[in-house]
Amino acid sequence: MSDLTTQQRPTRQRSALLEALANCHDFISAQDLHARMTAEGTRIGLTTVYRGLRDLEAADAVDVIQASAGERLYRWRPGDSHRHYLICRACGSSRPVDSEVVEEWAGRIASDSGFAAVEHTVELTGVCAGCQPATE
Amino acid sequence: MSDLTTQQRPTRQRSALLEALANCHDFISAQDLHARMTAEGTRIGLTTVYRGLRDLEAADAVDVIQASAGERLYRWRPGDSHRHYLICRACGSSRPVDSEVVEEWAGRIASDSGFAAVEHTVELTGVCAGCQPATE
DNA sequence: CGTTCATATGGATATGGGTTTCATTTTCAT
DNA sequence: ATGAAAATGAAACCCATATCCATATGAACG
Numbered sequence: 001m002s003d004l005t006t007q008q009r010p011t012r013q014r015s016a017l018l019e020a021l022a023n024c025h026d027f028i029s030a031q032d033l034h035a036r037m038t039a040e041g042t043r044i045g046l047t048t049v050y051r052g053l054r055d056l057e058a059a060d061a062v063d064v065i066q067a068s069a070g071e072r073l074y075r076w077r078p079g080d081s082h083r084h085y086l087i088c089r090a091c092g093s094s095r096p097v098d099s100e101v102v103e104e105w106a107g108r109i110a111s112d113s114g115f116a117a118v119e120h121t122v123e124l125t126g127v128c129a130g131c132q133p134a135t136e
Numbered sequence: 137m138s139d140l141t142t143q144q145r146p147t148r149q150r151s152a153l154l155e156a157l158a159n160c161h162d163f164i165s166a167q168d169l170h171a172r173m174t175a176e177g178t179r180i181g182l183t184t185v186y187r188g189l190r191d192l193e194a195a196d197a198v199d200v201i202q203a204s205a206g207e208r209l210y211r212w213r214p215g216d217s218h219r220h221y222l223i224c225r226a227c228g229s230s231r232p233v234d235s236e237v238v239e240e241w242a243g244r245i246a247s248d249s250g251f252a253a254v255e256h257t258v259e260l261t262g263v264c265a266g267c268q269p270a271t272e
Numbered sequence: 273c274g275t276t277c278a279t280a281t282g283g284a285t286a287t288g289g290g291t292t293t294c295a296t297t298t299t300c301a302t
Numbered sequence: 303a304t305g306a307a308a309a310t311g312a313a314a315c316c317c318a319t320a321t322c323c324a325t326a327t328g329a330a331c332g
Contacts, residue, residue, distance in 0.1 A: 008299095008307095008308070008309090009298085009299060009300080009307095009308060009309065010299095011298075011299080011308095011309065011310080012298095013309085013310070013311095014309090029289090030289085030290080031288095031289080031290095044310090044311090045310060045311035045312070046290095046311080046312090047291085047292090047310075047311055047312080048309080048310060048311065050289095050290065050291075051291095051309085051310090054291095066202050069206065069288075069289075069318090069319080070202070070205065070206015070207070070288090070289060070290080070318075070319090071206075071288090071289060071290090072289090072290090086245060086249055086251060086254070088251070089253075095249070097245050097249070099241075101237060101238075101241045102237075102238055102241055102258075105235075105237045105238055105241075106260060109222060109233050109260060110260075110262065113222055113231070113233075113262070113264075114264070114265040115222060115224070115262030115263060115264050115265070116262055116263045116268050117225075117262050117263050118222070118260060118261070118262035119260070119261050119262065120258065120259065120260045120261075121257075121258070121259045122238075122256065122257070122258050122259075123256065123257045123258075124242060124245060124254060124255070124256045125254070125255050125256075126246065126249070126251030126252060126253055126254035126255065127251060127252045127253050128249075128250070128251050129250040129251070132252050144278095144279070144280090145278095145279060145280065145327090145328060145329080146328090147279095147280065147281080147327080147328075148327095149280080149281070149282095150280085165318085166318080166319080167317095167318075167319095180281090180282085181281060181282035181283070182282080182283090182319095183281075183282050183283080183319095183320085183321090184280080184281055184282065186318090186319065186320075187280085187281090187320095190319095190320095205289090205290075205291095205317075205318080206288095206289070206290080206317085206318060206319085207317085207318060207319095208318085208319090
């Protein structure tokens with residue numbers, strides 16, 4: 001029961017979604033994922049993609065970041081290790097960063113503040129080496 | 137130059153917006169701010185509120201956080217000091233947190249990664265002492 | 273003081289990501 | 303097989319925000 005479907009009923013669409021997401025090695029939006037799957041011949045509704053991603057998020061199987069306009073980007077979490085990424089604003093590529101310091105800091109804030117169920121989101125963006133203008 | 141209007145032309149609406157935002161000591165959405173101003177008798181259009189907040193954001197005079205559904209919350213930045221907050225998911229109240237550790241960490245990531253112009257956003261949410269259920 | 277003109281305003285309309293609805297289809301248990 | 307429960311997906315909707323554009327307003331100049 002701790003398998004990856006995170007769903008009562010395994011369906012064709014669900015497994016296709018899992019596969020597409022696992023094969024996609026960067027953050028991707030629901031719409032882009034749907035477009036990609038459709039382009040590859042998988043028949044799946046946009047609604048189902050949204051639902052599947054929501055369920056995966058609830059099951060904590062994906063990392064989620066907020067893009068600018070309320071858009072959310074999803075990424076399959078390979079292990080359970082890192083949860084924070086440095087993302088290139090130019091090309092969109094992402095790399096995990098070591099966030100232990102931040103985890104500890106967040107934990108300390110949590111216990112110092114009297115707040116319960118403290119969660120944190122950390123997002124780092126920049127311009128990667130390959131995307132930097134030559135003259136600078 | 138470094139005055140607070142951040143605008144070519146000081147107008148009645150603009151200064152009312154500044155005042156309303158400064159008087160509001162927590163994060164607030166554009167719509168709520170507009171509603172509050174209207175309730176207080178200030179005649180201002182929602183569009184103008186959005187524009188004003190966008191300009192303030194560009195001028196780096198407010199802190200902005202992303203609420204759940206793509207909604208953005210704005211808060212007048214009293215000084216230049218802290219930039220990160222711990223926000224109660226139940227009542228919406230916020231308190232600044234000491235984030236020096238995170239600033240340093242982000243700086244280190246920036247220089248280690250080869251990324252340029254690294255920016256970071258950190259959001260902490262929890263349930264404040266006053267909002268915690270008695271029986272748990 | 274009044275004319276001029278660039279800029280600000282704000283209601284209407286559009287946009288765009290995301291969610292809900294509900295009729296239809298699929299899966300599972302019997 | 304068969305019927306109940308759950309999943310699907312197209313269309314309709316929601317809601318924050320952006321854009322359009324006609325009107326209003328402040329500033330500069332005479």
